[in-house]
Amino acid sequence: MSSMTGRAPGRIRIIGGQLRNSRLDVPDLPGLRPTAERVRETLFNWLAPVISGARCLDLCAGTGALGIEALSRGAAGVQFVERDARAAQALRDNLARLKAQGGQVTTADAMAYLQGAPQPFGLVFLDPPFAQNLWQPLSQRLEQGGWLTPAACVYVESPRQAGLALPSTWMLHREGTAGEVGYALYRRAAAT
Template identity: 55%
Template structure:
């Protein structure tokens, strides 16, 4: 049995999608996604997006619905990745989206691509945010003037942005803490 995910805005706004259920799979809450995409207003149209810990793909799908040119979804669970591929087919988004079945750390050792938006929402109770954030911020994974979204358990250690980066916006909601990072000008 699967869960449900609602796309909030854009081309697919209001669409309810069936997503696979899996241990630890928790799509970013509607309210938090709405806040995030309000923060990103004016930056999504034509953007290249990386959803590094895709899961249901809630963040990348929302970006595509709102006009992102391309989204790459990285998901290590083969079953969850297949569910995401089926969702993309149902939305007729195949030309603009690609699902990579891989561990996020391994994906980041591959050839980099310049993304405008990167979503880092790893499984809670893991060290994956601390492990991957420095690689994303320091490497060639980012286009000029990118934004990087991070989400973690509210009580988990919070990674500070490295020199040259700043927390542009930050919120807490329930058990979640999330922020949007940008390069200093």
């Protein structure tokens, strides 16, 4: 993983499932911050009971490592949303090279994408660029816009001390830290 202000490494590894040990080419783009291997390993251990057959949304996909890891581990499909055209093309190239089935890449701003017609997802990866502070508006749009199934899981990655204001229906399931990064898995509960 690169620093929050540095550049991404040239390649990262898928750590589990059918594509285990496959390498993803990572474009050299400012601010691109792939999720660290040990964080992905922990996250997918948490998700083991729900990943098979899941419909996933990788919002602010970047390298697509989270979504490709989900496909590798049996997710039914992943919608990748990435606003940077170069990162989106690198993601398409990686999916094609790995012959990963079930991934669809949309080049769009995350908030603009969530203004479209909703398709409920059972698992969402929410890891926006740290400098843009998009957690609250994106999480509210996910919750209120019909983008989540009733029992959806949402993974959130942020600066360690961010103090995020997330929807009250998102119940913390598990959390951890890695260096200056905080990560957490939430489960959606019915609104009261």
